[in-house]
Amino acid sequence: MWLRPSARRERGAPPLSRDRIVQEAVALLDAEGADRLTMRRLAERLGTGSTTLYWHVKTKDDVLDLALDAIFAEVEIPQKSGEGWRADITALINGWRAVLLRHPWSAALLSRPMLGPNVLARSEFLYATLLAAGVVEPHLTAAAYGLSNYVIGSGLMQATWPADAEQEVRRAAREHLQSNRERYPALAAHGPLVAEGDWDTGFALGLTWLLDGIQAGVTDAGGTAGGAARA
């Protein structure tokens, strides 16, 4: 023992830190999904005892919160390069969406308050861009929430029905629809599980609608909402 260079460093592991825990948690979540994330499993991957984690982190929920905020760092905040607010916002939303799909487990975690620095920074950019574009209340909140809700919903939905895996579930679901086609004629003929249409163009289309609505409210100077003519 007089010569041993610190058992932990022997294993080649750098000293434990909150960052390393979070990083490994994201990796574990990516690899095996949310329900397989255990403090013990996480500790094992880190080469430490499970109880050690609790020195760096108060609860498991902390790990989840940190992991959720960590992946938002992958969303690059567009530089306001004169492309116009629509381009900027589109870039942000698309980046956000890409992250949600790259880490499908995240969609299910969005039900917890997101107050991490990375999340806030992106929200700040969204609000700032909308403000600079001349969007005012009540369109401002509607726009910010509408866009966020739209990405979140899309991510959640698409993460639920991953195109790659789960072929078995998809097939069973499709079959179920077909065998009840008199009860669900429209779904059986044009439903989502039938038309394997790519989600991307659908998402882009809906995004355009939202942006059009926002823009209409801006160009019409104040007064009654521009695009909200009918209904």
Add this chain to the structure above:
Amino acid sequence: MWLRPSARRERGAPPLSRDRIVQEAVALLDAEGADRLTMRRLAERLGTGSTTLYWHVKTKDDVLDLALDAIFAEVEIPQKSGEGWRADITALINGWRAVLLRHPWSAALLSRPMLGPNVLARSEFLYATLLAAGVVEPHLTAAAYGLSNYVIGSGLMQATWPADAEQEVRRAAREHLQSNRERYPALAAHGPLVAEGDWDTGFALGLTWLLDGIQAGVTDAGGTAGGAARA
């Protein structure tokens, strides 16, 4: 024991059934939230042993799936009464949203495949209405998903920040924003936690934008998407 009229019925409980389990599960979820739902607690409320539940239901996830589908029955499917497709869809979406907010726990469960009869019936109505309105691909999927994603996202978001309870968390969050106002100027000044604007009008506004976009794609007969002029 010769006279006892069946111990269970003595307690005044009707015989256990899958429906009764689901009904009680919804009540428990409404009252205490998703994380407090335990097979034991559920059984206790039903006046039975916890293991008995497993005769009627295979796993706990089954209970959740059933509960989720059960609340969708509360969304009334509009009668096509000549009000026009916008009115019909608006009614459906608003009803859906109302249910999500009435049962906040449901938002967090939306990450699981929804294939229950009640959910499917509502999706069927949505697709049928859009089809009847003349919406065609790729606008059809975009419209159906856009609307669904929008409600889901909104419900999720709003369930995360309930206006009634959690005052403590809201206050802390607001304070956090204020103390970092130079980093988040726009959020601190116009952010959601600051402007207590009612979610309803914001939601309605965004819904109108989506409907406008859908409608524009219909009136323009085919070809390039109507409302998607710019960007």
Add this chain to the structure above:
DNA sequence: TCGAGCACCGGATCATTGATCCGGTGAATG
């Protein structure tokens, strides 16, 4: 040089929870 303090680690342990085993119980049925 040395010993006290401190940041950091982990084995043992506890309560809770989802799920199963296996033995009941009573009403209907032939």
Add this chain to the structure above:
DNA sequence: CATTCACCGGATCAATGATCCGGTGCTCGA
């Protein structure tokens, strides 16, 4: 009247989140 079968539940198991408490080695001041 015996048998069957739908239905029930105590005991129990494994996994998990979390805590207690005792190490271990580095650092820093005297």
